[in-house]
Amino acid sequence: MRDGAVYSWSNAWFRWTIVSLAAFTVVSLLVGFVWLPSVHKDFTAQNLWDAVCRAAGVPSRWTGAQDVKTGPASTDVVLERRMVRTMDAGAVGRGATLALNCTMCHGAQGMSSSNAPNLSGQYPEVVIKQLLDYKAGRRSHTLMEALARDMSQQDIEDIAAYYAFLPKARTAPTTYDESLPxxxxxxxxxxxxxxxxxxxxxxxxxxxxxxxxxxxxxxxxxxxxxxxxxxxxxxxxxxxxxxxxxxxxxxxxxxxxxxxxxxxxxxxx
Ligand code: HEC
Ligand code: HEC
Structure with missing residues (x-):
């Protein structure tokens, strides 16, 4: 056999080696990246590409796949100083009307007499953030989620303006003192x-x-x-x-x- 002919496609052995190497590679990729990850209990990849990314350790948020173990992300509300804008009378008035639906639990003046949280004097950015989280299902409470789902961004901001405006029901702030827990x-x-x-x-x-x-x-x-x-x-x-x-x-x-x-x-x- 001529030198070099060993590495020629016409050599049956050479052909066989290359084909079997390729086949072996494909099979091991399928086993490692697709079959093995798919038998894991928490497997959630929606398609082959997801499966490959998962197996390679690519974070699921890069591929848009939902990770079952962590569920929805913590919160997607970005707090901005802008939310603490000065409240105009119009917003407070509209908020007061919307808040009529809330008095049953949060109290007529936003001071709850049940176990619902007080809203009177609450920081507006807190009311906005919490309502947006209920709306998006990121804080769970059946009733609050249902109520928030029907609120527009404007409704939410007006309600926040109203509660921030209410006569300060806030108690005097805690000041540092040795007797505190x-x-x-x-x-x-x-x-x-x-x-x-x-x-x-x-x-x-x-x-x-x-x-x-x-x-x-x-x-x-x-x-x-x-x-x-x-x-x-x-x-x-x-x-x-x-x-x-x-x-x-x-x-x-x-x-x-x-x-x-x-x-x-x-x-x-
Ligand atoms: C049937 C009772 C009920 C009604 C009506 C109700 N709420 Fe609530 N609200 C609750 C309870 C209970 C919680 C605490 C839920 C939890 O554990 O997450 C809450 C939580 C909240 C919070 C979060 C406060 C915090 O400090 O984190 C906001 C904001 C809020 N409600 C706004 C409203 C607004 C605005 C309305 C009217 C449109 C309303 N709620 C109507 C019972 C009620
Ligand atoms: C590093 C700042 C930080 C410290 C320290 C901290 N908190 Fe908080 N706390 C927060 C933030 C921010 C929230 C609002 C979380 C959200 O966005 O839902 C919160 C929410 C809460 C709530 C829920 C209130 C509501 O109406 O939704 C309670 C109760 C609370 N904290 C109690 C405490 C107690 C008690 C301590 C001390 C042991 C404490 N926190 C220490 C930042 C802090």
Missing amino acids: ALVRVGDPLRNIAPCISCHGGVDQKLGAPWIEGMPKDYLVEQLKAFKSGARRNDAQGQMRNMARPMSEQEIAEVAAFYARKASAGQRH
């Missing part, structure tokens, strides 16, 4: 719990952190437990989930009682 005052750095007053008012108020002073105790407990279990996941970057997760039931009860306490004391400003 430790978690409220200094948090617990070893467990990565930041002090509540560094976001919820007192020392600082972070954009999007709700006014929680004077909220019904049961509501506060319920929300903290929901963050802890991950049932509520509309907090951006998991900031509340990360804090609630290491908290014990007793700590949750203690901080909730602390924040609810002023409602009964009737200490208003």
